[in-house]
Amino acid sequence: PHITMLALGSALRAAARRRPLGPSAAAATPLAVRDCKMSTAVESHIRVHGGLKDSDRIFTNIYGEYDKGVKACMKRGDWYRTKDLLLLGREWIIDQVKKSGLRGRGGAGFPSGLKWSFMPKASDGRPHYLVINADESEPGTCKDREIMRHEPQKLIEGCVIAGTAMGANTAYIYIRGEFWREAQAVEQAVAEAYEHGLLGPNACGSGIPFDVYVARGAGAYICGEETGLIESLEGNTGKPRLKPPFPANVGLYGCPTTVTNVETVAVAPTILRRGADWFAGLGRKGNSGTKLFAISGNVNNPITVEEEMSIPLKDLIEMHCGGVIGGWDNLQGVIPGGSSVPVITKEISAEVLMDFDDLKRVQSGLGTAAVTVMDNSVDMIKAIARLSYFYKHESCGQCTPCREGTTWLYKMMKRMETGEAEVEEIDMLNELTHEIEGHTICALGDAAAWPVQGLIRHFRPQMEERIAAYKAAQGMKLEKSSDPTNEFNYDDKDYSAPTTKI
Secondary structure (H helix, E strand, O other), X not given: OHHXXXXXXXXXXXXXXXXXXXXXXXXXXXXXXEEEEOXXXXXXXXXXXXXXXXXXXXXXXXXXXXXXXXXXXXXXOOOOOHHHHHHOOHHHHHHHHHHHOOEOOOOOOOEHHHHHHXXXXXXXXXXXXXXXXXXXXXXXXXXXXXXXXXXXHHHHHHHHHHHHHOOOOEEEEEEOOOOHHHHHHHHHHHHHHXXXXXXXXXXXXXXOOEEEEEEEOOOOHHHHOHHHHHHHHOOOOOOOOOOOOOOOOOOHHHOOEEEXXXXXXXXXXXXXXXXXXXXXXXXXXXXXXXXXXXXXXOXXXXXXXXXXXXXXXXXXXXXXXXXXXXXXXHEXXXXXXXXXXXXXXXXXXXXXXXXXXXXXXXXOOOOOOEEEEEEOOOOHHHHHHHXXXXXXXXXXXXXXXXXXXXXXXXXXXXXXXXXXXXOHHHHHHHHHHHHHOOOOOOOHHHHHHHHHHHHHHHHHHHHHHHHHHHHHHHOOOOOOOOOOOOOOOOOXXXXXXXXXXX
16 A cells, blocks of 8 residues: 555646646747657657756665764665565566666666566576676766765665566675775665565565675676676686577576666666656657766866756756856867767767667667766877777677677778878778678677767868868878778788798
């Protein structure tokens, strides 16, 4: 009954937030209002997104202003009647998560309830495992770090609830090796949860056994891929596995496993307490809930902030970051979802919404919602070349298109940075990205290709100007090199034949 009342109250609050605006109000807030076209409904309606109320925030200590101990967390609402939620059963938990519209917060945006339901309903004798991907290695991303630092009890409670929904009695939290303080905070939180009977053979007094273990990685980006993470957790080199079999059937130690993101699991308890309708009432249809956005770069106030999904990107930057340094007109481009998604221009940034579907519409992605803002002082070609180096360095080398392609990509991008290239090579570079994209075991190849594709799509004139400027400085004509031996000379090494006979 208490769950029903909470869900009813939150549904009423969510309904109260929907308010159609008249012409004058719409003119006053042109970026905060959008005509939401529903693919599954005939009607469209005006809806305000953003300006999340404090009462709707899930993460109430994300800045570490309060004690993160278990008793203080309980006063803020964590672990409230968790036993009752667990006893409602795994089917009820999964059904509520599905109804809420929660999509994975780690980058892919896969529907969480559906993913959790892939775990076998009946045990064949093998244990089920929940693995938390806390290997936050995407450049620009720093949201899970804040949860582990200041809200670890939310994560642990989420493990118990999500694990129970999957028929698991054990969870592993795999933390990036560089997150030393974060790992200490989570380990301390796990120890406190055991002391208070929230974990162990009788978790929360429910009669359900549940254990949580903390494991540390060694800093490899590739271990953020779920099967690479599993390999690392088993003590092997972190190289992604071929699928099928999928982890839900053959995962950790050959047992059914679900790997999911820190934020995804941490929001689950609040969704169940407040009701699926409350969470679904935030954001556009198919893009429900609140989200942690990590905004960095050329803004006046870099920040990690919880906001409503579908908030306009311009509103997000101006409302929470004090705007772009030098004003909005000084903006050059934005990477809206971590380094692996394509960059977008100032014009697109002025009207796009921060959700999965709208960013896909503009050929980018929400990813991890790590927003990197770049003003006109940034050398865009150099910035993307630096990302190309990152992906070259982090490739595990297992797949030829990725191992060889990322190296070629970086070397070509370094020449584009200086202009020491031919205009025709821009198309060759674009073709190379498509030869990498979709031809690898995991998505690292895609992640390496997309930033370069975004650069070519929106900033090709800059690349051509850089090439023209280099040729002008060298007194050369803007035409393709007639010397094929120099056409792909990507580095400074001397490959000429030795003068001394061997």
